Amino acid sequence: MTDPRAKVTQAVLLTTADETEASFYDAMQHADLDRMMQAWADDEDIACVHPGGPRVVGTAAVRAGFEAVFANGPVHIGIEHVRRMETAVCAVHHVTEKVQAMGPDGQMQTAFVMATNVYLRTSQGWRMVAHHASPGLAQDLPDITEPRGVLH
Structure with missing residues (x-):
C-alpha cells in the first residue's frame, strides 16, 4: 500500500522554452527541488554555474547544488530584460535576475545577476541544459548594444 503522504513526482510536458524558464524560476521562488529538476534535461551533460x-x-x-541553495529557503528572483535567440530545437535566453534575500543584518537586500539559460527541445518537451549566473551587481545596468544599421 502506498503512503498517502508520499510526494509523487510526475513528468510535466513543457511546450516552450518560456514555459520551462517560468517553471525554473517558480521552483526557485518555492524552494521546490523536485519541480526544479523537472525543468532540467535528464542528461549527464547538463551544467550549472551559480x-x-x-x-x-x-x-x-546540479540537484545537489540546488539542494544546497534551497537549504536557506526560497530564492526570490524576478527576471527582467530577457533577450531570446531561438531555433526549432534550441533556445538561449540572456536575462537579468533581480535577486532579493535577507541579509545578515535582517534587512532585505537586492542584487542583480546576469544569467544565461540554454534550453533544448527533447522528447519530453523543452528542458534546460545550462544555467550560468554571474556574481551579483549592486544595481541594474543597461545593456550595451551595437547600433543596428539601416537597410535601404
Missing part, C-alpha cells in the same frame, strides 16, 4: 561558484555537471551534481 554566482561565484564552480561549474557543476550532471543531474546529481
